[in-house]
Amino acid sequence: MKKLVFTLMVLFFSVYSYAQDDEKKINSTNEATLIGIGKHFVKDTYLSPLKYDGWGLRVLNERIKKISLSDGKVSRQQLINVDFSSTLNPSETARTFTGFVDYSLGYHYRFNPIRNMRLLVGSSAQAQVGFIYNTRNGNNPASAKLGVNLNASALLLYTFKIKNYPLTFRYQLETPFVGAAFSPHYGQSYYEIFSLGNHDDVVKFTSFHNQLAFKNYVTLDFPVKNFTIRTGLMNSSNRMSLNGIKSHTISNSFMIGFVREFISFGGKRQHQSTLLDSAYY
Helix, strand or coil, rough: CHHHHHHHHHHHHHHHHHHHHHCCCEEEEEEEEEEEEEEEEEEECCCCCCEEEEEEEEEEEEEEEEEEHHCCCCCCEEEEEEEEEEEEECCCCCCCEEEEEEEEEEEEEEEECCEEEHHHHHHHEEEEEEEEECCCCCCEEEEEEEEEEEEEEEEEEEEEEEEEEEEEEEEEEEEEEEEEEEEECCCCCHHHHHHCCCCCCEEEEEEEECCEEEEEEEEEEEECCEEEEEEEEEEEEEEEECCCCEEEEEEEEEEEEEEECCCCCCCHHCCCCEEEECCCC
């Protein structure tokens, strides 16, 4: 009888240990796709000395995932942002169209200052391409925008409940501290640059002395039946002064979209347990 009990206990602990190993959590990806609409303000003295204002549309895709560095304390964030706007001058006699696409890849170290709060601090690399087109101008109707930045980046995530209803608040701030950008000289045409070869000093080093930019991003996640909704506000500002040209693009957008948590793997890992370890929640 004692041997039987001992054998059953050994089998029980073997199965329990196997189950514990098998249920190792797998790092999941938190992905959100949001659409935003809001006010845009544009000024580019290469095209016009006036400030234009109007409405714009923004589409944002974001992915956050824990990686293996520092025992899972490091998260990777990817952001793809596309926005368009149509703005008018103060007298409403001319219109400006803008379009921008930027991609950023950031890495953050996670701290847990208090329960249910996560502070992520790190940096991100960003690349942007875009244009500003003015309908009034004839010789120089458009201004091309190309730039790369290294940003300081920080996120604050806080999960809480209101009467057992789960909510997750996020605040994120990004600001570039070093980079490079393309800019013609004031009064210089693109024909001179690309056809005549007068391209001296059209790529400029950027830092706080000639670029002041930041993004403030505030969101709230909440479940609705089988879906998770993310809604919030994004404030984006980029002020540059290069080669005698001042360029300001400022926007305030209301954002809303869906969130999903997923895993992506194959091979042997496909047979492991799929308990999710989110970098966001």
